[in-house]
Amino acid sequence: xxxxxxxxxxxxxxxxxxxxxxxxxxxxxxxxxxxxxxxxxxxxxxxxxxxxxxxxxxxxxxxxxxxxxxxxxxxxxxxxxxxxxxxxxxxxxxxxxxxxxxxxxxxxxxxxxxxxxxxxxxxxxxxxxxxxxxxxxxxxxxxxxxxxxxxxxxxxxxxx
Amino acid sequence: xxxxxxxxxxxxxxxxxxxxxxxxxxxxxxxxxxxxxxxxxxxxxxxxxxxxxxxxxxxxxxxxxxxxxxxxxxxxxxxxxxxxxxxxxxxxxxxxxxxxxxxxxxxxxxxxxxxxxxxxxxxxxxxxxxxxxxxxxxxxxxxxxxxxxxxxxxxxxxxx
DNA sequence: GCGAACGTTCAGAAATTTCTGAAGACTGGA
DNA sequence: TCCAGTCTTCAGAAATTTCTGAACGTTCGC
Numbered sequence: 556x557x558x559x560x561x562x563x564x565x566x567x568x569x570x571x572x573x574x575x576x577x578x579x580x581x582x583x584x585x586x587x588x589x590x591x592x593x594x595x596x597x598x599x600x601x602x603x604x605x606x607x608x609x610x611x612x613x614x615x616x617x618x619x620x621x622x623x624x625x626x627x628x629x630x631x632x633x634x635x636x637x638x639x640x641x642x643x644x645x646x647x648x649x650x651x652x653x654x655x656x657x658x659x660x661x662x663x664x665x666x667x668x669x670x671x672x673x674x675x676x677x678x679x680x681x682x683x684x685x686x687x688x689x690x691x692x693x694x695x696x697x698x699x700x701x702x703x704x705x706x707x708x709x710x711x712x713x714x715x
Numbered sequence: 716x717x718x719x720x721x722x723x724x725x726x727x728x729x730x731x732x733x734x735x736x737x738x739x740x741x742x743x744x745x746x747x748x749x750x751x752x753x754x755x756x757x758x759x760x761x762x763x764x765x766x767x768x769x770x771x772x773x774x775x776x777x778x779x780x781x782x783x784x785x786x787x788x789x790x791x792x793x794x795x796x797x798x799x800x801x802x803x804x805x806x807x808x809x810x811x812x813x814x815x816x817x818x819x820x821x822x823x824x825x826x827x828x829x830x831x832x833x834x835x836x837x838x839x840x841x842x843x844x845x846x847x848x849x850x851x852x853x854x855x856x857x858x859x860x861x862x863x864x865x866x867x868x869x870x871x872x873x874x875x
Numbered sequence: 876g877c878g879a880a881c882g883t884t885c886a887g888a889a890a891t892t893t894c895t896g897a898a899g900a901c902t903g904g905a
Numbered sequence: 906t907c908c909a910g911t912c913t914t915c916a917g918a919a920a921t922t923t924c925t926g927a928a929c930g931t932t933c934g935c
Contacts, residue, residue, distance in 0.1 A: 594835070615894085
């Protein structure tokens with residue numbers, strides 16, 4: 556166990572990287588807090604304290620990560636506060652959910668293919684459509700392969 | 716061939732969808748213009764006119780889509796202006812390039828795994844790392860499969 | 876070399892996003 | 906029913922992003 560400082564820095568760094576990857580700042584910081592926490596679950600209050608931000612910001616951030624499918628509400632006996640923790644298959648859920656935006660793009664492209672008769676535009680749009688359709692098609696198998704791999708890895712050794 | 720209005724609307728709609736998927740507004744509009752244009756290539760001036768925006772905005776947008784690997788400069792004999800057109804394997808390039816941000820995330824997570832000794836945080840970070848590593852691993856094969864499929868399709872019939 | 880056509884850069888304006896803090900709503904216990 | 910603790914909502918402040926337009930480079934034809 557390397558020191559608490561290293562942990563904090565690593566969490567901060569991951570949050571910044573996620574922001575670089577397109578995530579909103581507060582959501583990323585909250586997610587990092589969940590990932591790096593030693594507790595099994597966190598409350599909104601915990602997060603506000605850990606991140607040094609207002610209750611309002613935390614509320615928004617939690618709503619966002621819940622909606623992404625990364626964390627879930629759990630009910631802890633004897634506590635009136637709402638607890639949240641990382642979901643078990645958070646990452647595959649996120650991946651699958653991302654593909655609804657791919658689906659939106661695909662739909663928009665198909666509309667374009669219909670609107671354009673023939674010529675260069677048609678060819679370009681068909682190319683784009685084909686790729687997005689392919690991605691959407693392959694995603695489920697990819698996720699399934701990962702789930703399987705993980706299951707095996709959990710039964711057997713922890714190393715590949 | 717449905718009317719010019721339908722084409723414009725479809726282009727606009729695709730641009731908006733791409734914005735929804737995280738792309739910047741002007742970049743998305745420019746990309747849509749490239750996709751839907753009847754010409755083989757466009758100049759910065761063409762784009763400025765088509766989109767009704769300043770030369771400065773166009774310059775920035777072009778820089779961005781070039782850097783994404785979606786369009787390329789071509790040199791047209793007899794024209795002093797710089798022409799751009801969609802690259803042939805634009806979408807697979809984009810996909811591959813996206814994975815450098817996945818790689819950044821993976822690196823940040825690995826740093827987290829190192830910083831955290833054991834316990835819940837360790838398990839969560841390992842889960843995340845495994846998924847991102849898996850994605851990165853599978854990407855090249857996915858792209859190759861698509862390229863192959865496309866090659867076949869081009870030789871044979873245009874329909875699946 | 877000169878001049879004109881193009882493209883790029885950058886400071887600042889405009890629009891948008893993000894955060895806060897205060898007010899209000901919900902929940903469970905007494 | 907009332908109260909205290911907890912969470913959510915929302916208007917506005919603050920920060921950030923995005924776009925413009927003007928000034929500056931570049932390049933090509935002459």
